[in-house]
Amino acid sequence: MLKRILKAGCVAAALIGAAGAVQAQDVTLKLHQLLPERATIPAKFLIPWAAKVEKESGGRIKIEHYPSMQLGGKPPELVQQVTDGVVDMIWTVMGYTPGRFPRAEAFELPFMVTNGEQTSRAFYEYFDKHMQNDFPGMKVIAVHTHGPGLLHTKDPVNSLEDIKGMKLRGPTRVITQMLDSFGAVPVGMPVPAVPEAVSKGVIDGAVIPWEITLPLKMAELVGNHTEFSGDRGLYSATFLFAMNQASYDALPDDLKKVIDDNSGIEAAAWAGRAMDGGDVVGRKKAAEKGNNIIVLDEAETNRWKEAAAPVVDNWVAEMKDKGIDGQALVDDAQALLKKNSM
Incomplete structure (x- = not known):
């Protein structure tokens, strides 16, 4: 009898452990974008952002990063890919889909941009006021710009x-x-x-x-x-970091909160700040080359x-x-x- 009780306990523990393992990492999100991993935005924003989300979710969210259009298609197709749910998340240039985000073009007009962080903060506030209805099928994580072109x-x-x-x-x-x-x-x-x-x-x-x-x-x-x-x-160009709305809606409330906590104006500023840092390095490289x-x-x-x-x-x-x-x-x-x- 004692052996049977111990055996049953072990089975129950194993089942609980298995359930816990599933619970520990129960969402995998595919992030698709056009730049190589070594470019500024992937290296200094998207990859660290994904690591932060994974950590704050306790490992329950895993983000698979696919740079350089590794999942197929061309850069102008990224918006449709995330809208259709072909991928869960994308980062892209808004202007690659002409006519889809007309209000965003105000920040592309000549001699508008200051630096990446300041302009990205301004652009996110602008999005919040004027562009809430421009992204059907998407949960916007951040919109931002680069520094002076x-x-x-x-x-x-x-x-x-x-x-x-x-x-x-x-x-x-x-x-x-x-x-x-x-x-x-x-x-x-x-x-x-x-x-x-x-x-x-x-x-x-x-x-x-x-x-x-x-x-x-x-x-x-x-x-x-x-x-x-x-x-x-x-x-400056304008950029979109977004998630498929259905993928977001399918998350439990606590994981939605992780995404929400890492979305918004501070995420936009982070991306813009990364661009500013990259500008310093890029200019220095050209100067060193003569x-x-x-x-x-x-x-x-x-x-x-x-x-x-x-x-x-x-x-x-x-x-x-x-x-x-x-x-x-x-x-x-x-x-x-x-x-x-x-």
């Missing part, structure tokens, strides 16, 4: 005239419109395609922030980099601002045609940037 070219750009006729990569429709306003020949493409396009002469350069020059090896591909005077960079880093003076920068002004006017008119008060959005974006840059 600039020119990286084979030939030097010392003035507005130097850019005319150059074939330059732009990440989104607003930014390609800006390049067109300068007299360049804009070529839209996702950032992973840039190195090959530059090396094959398809384009003469690109507009990207300093941080992404490192994984793209831009300092080796081009010898010239043009920055602008003042506290506003040439442009590349030509040009900083346009205030007078020349103002010429570029004047040339880009019609892009803002055209965007406001486009938004009006969509029933959106674009001027009010631009004004609020500027106010939020001022608030977060003090």
Whole structure:
């Protein structure tokens, strides 16, 4: 009898232990994104963010990270992948799906960005006020921007005239419109395609922030980099870190709380701060290589601002045609940037 009782106890303990093991890690989420692991956002934001979530969930959430589009498809398809539930989480460039997030484009307009952290805080507040209905099927974890975008070219750009006729990569429709306003020949493409396009002469350069020059090896591909005077960079792109809504809804309340606690303006600021750190390293690398880093003076920068002004006017008119008060959005974006840059 004693043996039977002991045996039954052992079986019960084993079952409880097995149940505990299942409980200990009961959710696996697939995170899909377009950049290599060594790029700033994966290395300094997405991977540490996932580790933090796993730790705070007590190991019950596991996040599988798939960089460089390893699960298939192309970068412009990421939004649809997460909406459809093909993957659980994505990080992507909003402008890769033109027309899907029109209100976000206010932060892509010329000479809006300050630095990554400040602009990301401002953009998250803007999202909270104006974009809550723009992400059906998604639980938004963070929206953010990068730091000041600039020119990286084979030939030097010392003035507005130097850019005319150059074939330059732009990440989104607003930014390609800006390049067109300068007299360049804009070529839209996702950032992973840039190195090959530059090396094959398809384009003469690109507009990207300093941080992404490192994984793209831009300092080796081009010898010239043009920055602008003042506290506003040439442009920024907008980014989305989101979860499939059904995947989020399926979580128990305590695991939802883990995701919630790691979402919002501080997550946005973390991503922007990572971008700022990457900018410092990217610029230093180009300087150490002996590349030509040009900083346009205030007078020349103002010429570029004047040339880009019609892009803002055209965007406001486009938004009006969509029933959106674009001027009010631009004004609020500027106010939020001022608030977060003090």
